[in-house]
Amino acid sequence: MIQKRRSIVWLGLCASIGLFIVNTMGFIDTYTGSILGCGQHWPLCNGEVVPGKWNAATIIEYVHRLISFTAIMLLFVFTALAGWRHYASRKVRALISFSIIAVIMEAGLGAISVLFSSPPWVLAFHMGIAFTSFSACIMLTLAVKRIENKKRRQMLNLPVAAYSVKSFFVKSCLTFLTVFLAIYYGAFVTHSGYGASFFGWPFPQETGTGWGFWIDAVHRLVALLLLILDIYLVKHAYQLRKIKRDLFIGSLFTLGFTVLQMFSGAYMILSHMSLLSFMIHVSFASFLFASAAFVMLQAYSVFYVTKKDKPIKPFQMKVTRL
Structure with a gap:
C-alpha cells in the first residue's frame, strides 16, 4: 500500500x-x-x-x-x-x-x-x-x-499576534493577484506584438512607437510593484519562520523567481526577443506563479485554523504546522 x-x-x-x-x-x-x-x-x-x-x-x-x-x-x-x-x-x-x-x-x-x-x-x-x-x-x-x-496537522500553542497571520494572508493574496496581473499583462504584450518594440533596460527608451512606450512603462511598473510586495512578504514571513517555515521558504522562492523574471526580461530586450530569451522568461513565469500560489495556499491554511479555533486568547492563537 x-x-x-x-x-x-x-x-x-x-x-x-x-x-x-x-x-x-x-x-x-x-x-x-x-x-x-x-x-x-x-x-x-x-x-x-x-x-x-x-x-x-x-x-x-x-x-x-x-x-x-x-x-x-x-x-x-x-x-x-x-x-x-x-x-x-x-x-x-x-x-x-x-x-x-x-x-x-x-x-x-x-x-x-x-x-x-x-x-x-x-x-x-x-x-x-x-x-x-x-x-x-x-x-x-x-x-x-x-x-x-x-x-498531519498538529496544534501548537505559540505566542503570535493574531493580526500577524491575517495580515500575512492578505499580503500573500495581494502578491498572487499581482503575479497574475503581471503575467497576464506580459502575455497581452507578447500577443499584441508590442514586445518587439521595447528598448532599453531598466528604463524604457522607445521613441516614435505611439502606445509602445506607455505599454512598456506600465509593464515595468507592475514588475516593480511585484518586487516591492515580494520584499514585504519575505520580511513578514521571516517573523513567522519558527511557526511556519514553509511560508518563509515559499516567500523566498517567490522573490527569487521575480528577480529572475526581471533579469530574463532584460535579456529579452537586449537579445531582441530571441527564442531562447523568450523560453527562459516564460519558464521563470511558470515557477513564479506556482510559488506565489503555494504561499497563498499555505497562508490560508493557517488563517483558516486561526478563525476556526475559537475563542482566541489575547494576542495568541493556535497555528497549524503541516
Missing part, C-alpha cells in the same frame, strides 16, 4: 512536468506562429488523425497536441487515484476540482484559438489559465505528498 501511494506521488510529479512541457510547447507555438500548423481543425490536424503533409509549423502544433493529451490523461488518472479515492479531504478535493477545471479551460481556449480568430486578450487569458493548471497540479502533488509522509 505504501509503495502504491508513493507511485501516486510520482504520477502527480509526472503530470506536473507534463503540464510544464505543454506550456513550454505552447510558448514555442506562439513565438513561431505555428498555432495554425494543423489548419483550423481541432482535435484533428488538417482533417486527419496523422497529417499527410508536414512542415515546421505542423510538427510544432502536432507535438503540442500530443503532449497536451498525454499530460491531461496523466492529470485525470492522478486525481482519480490519489485525490478523490485515497486522500478525501476538503483541501485536496478543492485542488482536484481546480486542477480539472483549469486544464479543461486551457484545452477549450486552445481549441477556440485554432477554430476562431482570437484577439490578444483571449490569447493572454489562455496563458494565465495554463499557469493556473500547472500550479494547481503542483499544489495537489505537494498536498498528497505531505499526507503520505504523515505530516
Whole structure:
C-alpha cells in the first residue's frame, strides 16, 4: 500500500512536468506562429488523425497536441487515484476540482484559438489559465505528498499576534493577484506584438512607437510593484519562520523567481526577443506563479485554523504546522 501511494506521488510529479512541457510547447507555438500548423481543425490536424503533409509549423502544433493529451490523461488518472479515492479531504478535493477545471479551460481556449480568430486578450487569458493548471497540479502533488509522509496537522500553542497571520494572508493574496496581473499583462504584450518594440533596460527608451512606450512603462511598473510586495512578504514571513517555515521558504522562492523574471526580461530586450530569451522568461513565469500560489495556499491554511479555533486568547492563537 505504501509503495502504491508513493507511485501516486510520482504520477502527480509526472503530470506536473507534463503540464510544464505543454506550456513550454505552447510558448514555442506562439513565438513561431505555428498555432495554425494543423489548419483550423481541432482535435484533428488538417482533417486527419496523422497529417499527410508536414512542415515546421505542423510538427510544432502536432507535438503540442500530443503532449497536451498525454499530460491531461496523466492529470485525470492522478486525481482519480490519489485525490478523490485515497486522500478525501476538503483541501485536496478543492485542488482536484481546480486542477480539472483549469486544464479543461486551457484545452477549450486552445481549441477556440485554432477554430476562431482570437484577439490578444483571449490569447493572454489562455496563458494565465495554463499557469493556473500547472500550479494547481503542483499544489495537489505537494498536498498528497505531505499526507503520505504523515505530516498531519498538529496544534501548537505559540505566542503570535493574531493580526500577524491575517495580515500575512492578505499580503500573500495581494502578491498572487499581482503575479497574475503581471503575467497576464506580459502575455497581452507578447500577443499584441508590442514586445518587439521595447528598448532599453531598466528604463524604457522607445521613441516614435505611439502606445509602445506607455505599454512598456506600465509593464515595468507592475514588475516593480511585484518586487516591492515580494520584499514585504519575505520580511513578514521571516517573523513567522519558527511557526511556519514553509511560508518563509515559499516567500523566498517567490522573490527569487521575480528577480529572475526581471533579469530574463532584460535579456529579452537586449537579445531582441530571441527564442531562447523568450523560453527562459516564460519558464521563470511558470515557477513564479506556482510559488506565489503555494504561499497563498499555505497562508490560508493557517488563517483558516486561526478563525476556526475559537475563542482566541489575547494576542495568541493556535497555528497549524503541516
